[in-house]
Amino acid sequence: MNPEKVVFGFFIVLSLTLNFGFFVGEMDNPEHHHVLELFAVIVVNLVATILKFGDRTQMGAVLLSTSLVAVLQLLAAALVWGVALYVTGTGTTSAVMASVVSLSGGAMLANVISVVLLIIETVMLRR
Amino acid sequence: MDNIVFIVLRRMRAPLLWLVGVYALALLGLVLIPGQDAQGRPWHMDFFHAFYFVSFMSTTIGFGEVPYEFTDGQRLWVTLCIYATVVVWIYAIGTLLTLIQDRGFQQAITERRFARRIARLRDRFYLVCGYGETGGALVRALTERGQHAVALDIREERISALRLEPLREYVPGLCGDASRPRHLLAAGLGHPRCAGVVALTNDNQANLRIALATRLLHPDIQLICRADSRAVEANMASFGTPHIYDPFETFAAHLATALESPCLYLLNQWLSGEESDPLAEPRFPPHGRHWVVCGYGRFGKALVRRLTEAGLAVVVVEADPERTGRPTGEWVRGVGVDAGTLGRAGIERAAGLVAGTDDDADNLSIVMTARELNPDLFVVARANLEENQTLFAALSPQMVMHPASIVANRIRVLMATPLLSEFERLMMFQEETLACQLVSRLAALSSERVPVVWETPIDDEAAHALSVGLGESRPVRLADLLRDPRGREQALACIPLLLVRGRDRMLLPGEETRLHPGERLLFCGRPGVRGRMEWTLQNLHALNYVLTGESRPQGWVWRHLIKGR
Numbered sequence: 001m002n003p004e005k006v007v008f009g010f011f012i013v014l015s016l017t018l019n020f021g022f023f024v025g026e027m028d029n030p031e032h033h034h035v036l037e038l039f040a041v042i043v044v045n046l047v048a049t050i051l052k053f054g055d056r057t058q059m060g061a062v063l064l065s066t067s068l069v070a071v072l073q074l075l076a077a078a079l080v081w082g083v084a085l086y087v088t089g090t091g092t093t094s095a096v097m098a099s100v101v102s103l104s105g106g107a108m109l110a111n112v113i114s115v116v117l118l119i120i121e122t123v124m125l126r127r
Numbered sequence: 128m129d130n131i132v133f134i135v136l137r138r139m140r141a142p143l144l145w146l147v148g149v150y151a152l153a154l155l156g157l158v159l160i161p162g163q164d165a166q167g168r169p170w171h172m173d174f175f176h177a178f179y180f181v182s183f184m185s186t187t188i189g190f191g192e193v194p195y196e197f198t199d200g201q202r203l204w205v206t207l208c209i210y211a212t213v214v215v216w217i218y219a220i221g222t223l224l225t226l227i228q229d230r231g232f233q234q235a236i237t238e239r240r241f242a243r244r245i246a247r248l249r250d251r252f253y254l255v256c257g258y259g260e261t262g263g264a265l266v267r268a269l270t271e272r273g274q275h276a277v278a279l280d281i282r283e284e285r286i287s288a289l290r291l292e293p294l295r296e297y298v299p300g301l302c303g304d305a306s307r308p309r310h311l312l313a314a315g316l317g318h319p320r321c322a323g324v325v326a327l328t329n330d331n332q333a334n335l336r337i338a339l340a341t342r343l344l345h346p347d348i349q350l351i352c353r354a355d356s357r358a359v360e361a362n363m364a365s366f367g368t369p370h371i372y373d374p375f376e377t378f379a380a381h382l383a384t385a386l387e388s389p390c391l392y393l394l395n396q397w398l399s400g401e402e403s404d405p406l407a408e409p410r411f412p413p414h415g416r417h418w419v420v421c422g423y424g425r426f427g428k429a430l431v432r433r434l435t436e437a438g439l440a441v442v443v444v445e446a447d448p449e450r451t452g453r454p455t456g457e458w459v460r461g462v463g464v465d466a467g468t469l470g471r472a473g474i475e476r477a478a479g480l481v482a483g484t485d486d487d488a489d490n491l492s493i494v495m496t497a498r499e500l501n502p503d504l505f506v507v508a509r510a511n512l513e514e515n516q517t518l519f520a521a522l523s524p525q526m527v528m529h530p531a532s533i534v535a536n537r538i539r540v541l542m543a544t545p546l547l548s549e550f551e552r553l554m555m556f557q558e559e560t561l562a563c564q565l566v567s568r569l570a571a572l573s574s575e576r577v578p579v580v581w582e583t584p585i586d587d588e589a590a591h592a593l594s595v596g597l598g599e600s601r602p603v604r605l606a607d608l609l610r611d612p613r614g615r616e617q618a619l620a621c622i623p624l625l626l627v628r629g630r631d632r633m634l635l636p637g638e639e640t641r642l643h644p645g646e647r648l649l650f651c652g653r654p655g656v657r658g659r660m661e662w663t664l665q666n667l668h669a670l671n672y673v674l675t676g677e678s679r680p681q682g683w684v685w686r687h688l689i690k691g692r
């Protein structure tokens with residue numbers, strides 16, 4: 001058992017599940033998407049990204065890039081939320097919520113790819 | 128590039144994880160702990176303000192509590208967070224600073240900077256492996272002539288010395304093991320402008336590996352290797368290393384030439400000398416009586432063999448014959464620095480002395496002691512280190528030989544003017560009188576300074592007019608080239624030394640020799656003569672004037688006017 005694999009697998013799967021939890025619900029309804037969940041997704045995703053820093057293998061590089069995409073999407077979602085709430089003062093209207101949730105949906109896609117890659121790697125290793 | 132990013136990311140992983148964790152915890156605490164707004168109503172901090180607060184809290188404590196005053200619960204949490212975040216920041220920054228000072232990291236940065244410099248090189252350059260005495264002398268000689276070099280040495284202090292050296296051209300230096308292909312490639316072995324590799328390290332195996340790597344990775348460039356033993360020399364020759372130098376053999380041959388054929392020695396010295404050097408005076412070593420050779424190491428052995436072959440009687444002085452091997456001929460035990468040892472070697476009756484140990488202090492002392500015993504002695508001193516040259520010059524023996532610069536000079540000649548090295552090789556098989564004649568001709572030619580030596584290939588690039596003229600089947604003789612294009616009655620102050628026609632070599636070609644395209648010529652002459660000869664070689668009108676003595680009209684109008692007449 002490789003502890004590094006365990007830790008990384010844990011974080012990447014956790015980020016996917018949390019991301020899914022944030023994503024599900026009515027798209028433009030602020031009641032269905034809690035800010036704490038978004039926060040948790042961002043933190044877990046950041047950890048998963050940093051864990052892949054300095055991994056020289058091909059798989060490591062691809063996983064790093066997908067994680068980076070997810071982080072970027074999530075940060076964009078958080079930024080949209082923050083700007084709408086405090087800078088422009090629009091508040092969590094359905095349009096704002098829709099864009100936040102769709103950005104997190106993109107991040108989820110990246111996370112799905114990460115998990116699929118992880119599964120492929122595990123299956124191919126078979127140890 | 129790849130390497131540096133990899134190292135940074137790898138090392139910063141733990142601090143960054145800690146940073147993310149602590150930040151997340153601090154943010155979460157601030158969001159969850161209930162607070163009060165200005166009117167005392169219950170209020171929860173949002174992520175936006177929490178992130179803002181934590182960001183400045185960890186770096187600059189003292190901005191105050193925003194947006195509303197904190198409750199005591201929040202203050203308790205913030206107190207904990209301050210310590211946690213500051214510690215994590217210090218940890219992260221500390222790791223980064225340690226990384227920057229890390230030796231491996233520094234080496235990676237140096238290698239990357241070096242590789243970038245090499246990639247940017249636009250001129251032909253030579254890769255010199257081993258920047259010791261010989262390598263240093265070679266790099267100096269190359270840069271003096273405006274050629275470029277890259278140095279590679281395994282020892283850090285040698286590369287530092289290179290950086291401090293006042294060279295005329297910039298010479299990039301890398302500290303690395305030249306026997307490893309990775310370092311050779313980093314130093315530009317695969318570079319398209321790499322003109323040659325010179326392996327001069329003091330490790331036979333390393334030189335062998337360099338030769339192998341060069342033959343395999345960049346087969347068509349010049350390769351010059353140092354080999355200290357016959358076995359390695361044979362090994363190198365077996366895979367086609369064209370130029371192999373044994374520094375001990377080369378030095379011994381040099382010294383033997385000086386003693387056996389002073390004219391040839393002088394000729395070689397003049398032809399391969401530095402430009403603007405004064406002409407060295409000829410020295411004629413005395414013959415008839417025996418020579419004393421101090422030191423029977425690798426230099427001494429090669430030298431004694433050469434001298435005995437030349438028929439000179441030799442007495443060897445060696446301090447430790449058990450280690451070096453017992454000399455075959457006459458010998459005396461001792462270093463030679465004391466009168467007793469030198470007396471036993473018969474210094475009073477000797478014709479000359481070679482102070483050839485590998486210790487400069489010993490050599491100086493030997494010369495001084497011997498001079499006291501026999502003031503008329505012809506003294507040859509070996510200077511091992513460049514920095515001791517001044518001491519030897521002050522002692523003014525008849526000859527000072529610095530083996531490193533002798534080898535470096537030979538390699539330099541081979542790289543810059545390969546025909547000159549060919550000429551020197553051919554002259555060795557000629558009578559001494561020929562060399563003497565040539566020396567007097569040269570002395571008459573250029574009075575004070577050493578002559579300039581240059582090669583002229585007869586092709587379209589270097590001799591346009593001549594190749595066109597030869598194409599018109601007009602016979603051009605060597606004598607025509609030697610006329611001054613400003614006044615054909617005047618002869619140019621130069622001597623043709625060698626003509627290469629296919630596989631044939633013509634030593635000192637006669638004036639009536641016909642020239643053909645594809646031949647190569649070696650000249651020596653007074654400085655500035657080369658430029659004048661270039662006119663004849665490149666300019667059709669100058670060539671025509673030199674051949675016929677008439678200046679043909681150059682313009683269309685004038686040509687028609689002349690025709691009409």
